[in-house]
Amino acid sequence: MALFPLQANFRGDFVVLLVPVDDGDTMSVVADKVAQHAVGLRVAEKNASKCVYHNGKELPSAITVAQSGIQPMDWIEVAYV
Amino acid sequence: MPKLQRRDYYDTARDMNWAFSYVSEDEVFPEELSKSFGIHGEEWWGWDEPYKLTYREYVHNQAGKDDGIYSIRSTIARSNLYDNLDAGWKSAIKAHYGAIPVPEYFASIGEARMARFGRAAAWRNMAAFGTLDECRHGQAQIYFPYCLLGKDPQFDWAHKAMHTNEWGVIAARSLFDDMFTANDAVSTAIQLTFTFETGFTNLQFLGMASDALHVGDIEFGALISSIQTDEARHSQQGEPTLKIMINNGKKAEAQKLVDQMFWRSWKLFALLTGISMDYYTPLESRTMSFKEFMQDWICRQFMDQFKDLGMNVPWYWEKHFLPELDWVHHAYHMGVWFWRPTVWWNPDAGVSAAERDWLEQKYPGWNDRFGKLWDVIGNNVRTGQIEKTYPATLPIVCNCCHIPICSPSIGQAPRITTHNGRKLNFCCEVCEWVWKSQPERYETHLSVVDRFLAGHIQPPTLEGALQYMGITPDVAGNDAQGYAWDGASRLAAE
Numbered sequence: 001m002a003l004f005p006l007q008a009n010f011r012g013d014f015v016v017l018l019v020p021v022d023d024g025d026t027m028s029v030v031a032d033k034v035a036q037h038a039v040g041l042r043v044a045e046k047n048a049s050k051c052v053y054h055n056g057k058e059l060p061s062a063i064t065v066a067q068s069g070i071q072p073m074d075w076i077e078v079a080y081v
Numbered sequence: 082m083p084k085l086q087r088r089d090y091y092d093t094a095r096d097m098n099w100a101f102s103y104v105s106e107d108e109v110f111p112e113e114l115s116k117s118f119g120i121h122g123e124e125w126w127g128w129d130e131p132y133k134l135t136y137r138e139y140v141h142n143q144a145g146k147d148d149g150i151y152s153i154r155s156t157i158a159r160s161n162l163y164d165n166l167d168a169g170w171k172s173a174i175k176a177h178y179g180a181i182p183v184p185e186y187f188a189s190i191g192e193a194r195m196a197r198f199g200r201a202a203a204w205r206n207m208a209a210f211g212t213l214d215e216c217r218h219g220q221a222q223i224y225f226p227y228c229l230l231g232k233d234p235q236f237d238w239a240h241k242a243m244h245t246n247e248w249g250v251i252a253a254r255s256l257f258d259d260m261f262t263a264n265d266a267v268s269t270a271i272q273l274t275f276t277f278e279t280g281f282t283n284l285q286f287l288g289m290a291s292d293a294l295h296v297g298d299i300e301f302g303a304l305i306s307s308i309q310t311d312e313a314r315h316s317q318q319g320e321p322t323l324k325i326m327i328n329n330g331k332k333a334e335a336q337k338l339v340d341q342m343f344w345r346s347w348k349l350f351a352l353l354t355g356i357s358m359d360y361y362t363p364l365e366s367r368t369m370s371f372k373e374f375m376q377d378w379i380c381r382q383f384m385d386q387f388k389d390l391g392m393n394v395p396w397y398w399e400k401h402f403l404p405e406l407d408w409v410h411h412a413y414h415m416g417v418w419f420w421r422p423t424v425w426w427n428p429d430a431g432v433s434a435a436e437r438d439w440l441e442q443k444y445p446g447w448n449d450r451f452g453k454l455w456d457v458i459g460n461n462v463r464t465g466q467i468e469k470t471y472p473a474t475l476p477i478v479c480n481c482c483h484i485p486i487c488s489p490s491i492g493q494a495p496r497i498t499t500h501n502g503r504k505l506n507f508c509c510e511v512c513e514w515v516w517k518s519q520p521e522r523y524e525t526h527l528s529v530v531d532r533f534l535a536g537h538i539q540p541p542t543l544e545g546a547l548q549y550m551g552i553t554p555d556v557a558g559n560d561a562q563g564y565a566w567d568g569a570s571r572l573a574a575e
Binding site: 005007009012013014015016017018019020036037040041042043044073074075077 | 412415416419450451453454456457458461469470472473474475476477485486487488494495497504506530533534
């Protein structure tokens with residue numbers, strides 16, 4: 001378990017954010033960690049699940065950062081499904 | 082003794098060029114300070130300034146201008162004019178004072194370098210006046226806000242800002258160091274005087290002086306007008322330098338210098354002037370939108386002059402620059418407002434119902450791209466959830482312009498690249514091009530996010546970042562209007 005900095009956007013927001021996650025976090029946790037910096041602050045909240053995109057591909061919600069192939073300071077996008 | 086007319090002695094007094102015999106040209110004009118671009122010796126002697134001036138005339142004119150602005154300052158000081166200014170306008174001048182006066186001193190270093198290492202005597206003569214101009218601009222623009230310190234401690238940042246690591250200051254300092262503080266004489270003439278001053282600041286200062294008078298800020302208007310008349314003169318060092326480069330087959334080199342610095346200048350201009358014009362200037366005093374100003378003044382007037390000299394528009398004009406006129410400063414504004422404790426002025430949200438109508442009219446689609454985000458912010462303000470209008474992390478900044486990376490549309494990735502094992506982030510193709518066109522100038526510079534990740538900022542929290550930036554509670558930015566822009570529910574500042 002180690003701190004893992006990422007660049008992240010929540011879809012619809014206007015700026016790229018520095019979001020620290022943990023390499024043991026699942027994509028579902030990563031999505032929540034990104035959302036907490038945008039959803040309800042600038043992006044309207046929706047009653048929908050969220051997914052993580054990396055290099056144009058949607059990542060399964062159960063895999064961890066360490067398993068995903070994401071590198072520190074890679075860019076991910078989180079969006080409502 | 083009869084006084085000679087200027088035309089009778091001017092050329093004799095200013096044409097002091099001679100061929101060196103005891104020293105080499107490289108010893109007199111070292112490449113790193115002067116840079117020949119392969120154009121040597123007498124090829125530069127035809128450098129001819131369009132605006133002639135003697136030292137006697139200079140001193141006479143400048144003394145008169147200083148008398149004018151300082152007498153206005155002392156008259157205004159006895160009134161309550163400043164107190165009655167709109168809060169958003171106060172923010173605009175605080176942002177200006179933090180970003181500009183000390184860099185005016187920096188510019189005097191660039192001018193002094195041209196006064197010594199410019200490759201023609203006439204040029205060195207004009208640059209000597211430019212050096213004095215920039216000292217004057219630094220002094221006047223620090224003195225005026227100093228006089229307002231008793232009314233508001235944020236004016237302290239007119240002097241303090243450039244000595245800190247505040248994020249906007251890092252962006253400004255990076256640009257100004259590149260353009261003039263750490264540039265060679267020939268590139269400074271092309272990048273500072275031709276590109277930045279002719280293209281941006283000379284025109285901007287005209288617009289700002291006019292806006293100041295519209296809002297009733299006579300003091301600021303007089304100051305800026307007085308400075309603009311100097312800018313109009315010393316900015317003319319660029320054109321003769323450019324002509325010599327073109328006439329000696331160095332058009333491509335000159336074009337690259339312009340393309341690099343036009344872009345870098347644009348980014349900071351959008352940050353400072355873009356948000357001041359479209360959000361901080363009171364709605365009733367806005368004579369044109371920032372986009373209209375850019376189109377009417379920068380694009381048309383500057384580019385006409387540019388093309389007259391046989392240059393091309395920068396390669397990124399259609400694909401990157403013109404599209405950014407529609408969105409980039411709106412994104413910067415939202416960022417500055419949301420991260421408002423990180424700036425030394427109080428950002429004016431500028432999104433009341435009437436202002437939003439104006440924004441949508443001037444920028445069709447604004448509501449859909451930015452208004453929706455302001456809706457969420459406004460709802461949090463209305464329901465008293467002010468904590469949700471503050472950030473809990475840093476934005477990623479561009480390694481070239483050092484401004485947060487924003488996107489015009491959804492799903493647009495930042496440009497990430499690796500240089501000597503270091504990961505770099507760029508906001509756009511042009512910033513990446515500028516950086517990669519001369520990596521030796523930029524590769525050791527760390528962005529504020531690089532510094533955060535490298536452990537330079539302790540504790541590694543937003544509070545630690547504020548401390549690193551030199552922001553103290555008495556100057557940390559807050560909403561300029563006490564959230565009055567949100568219509569029905571005016572909240573007191575928290």
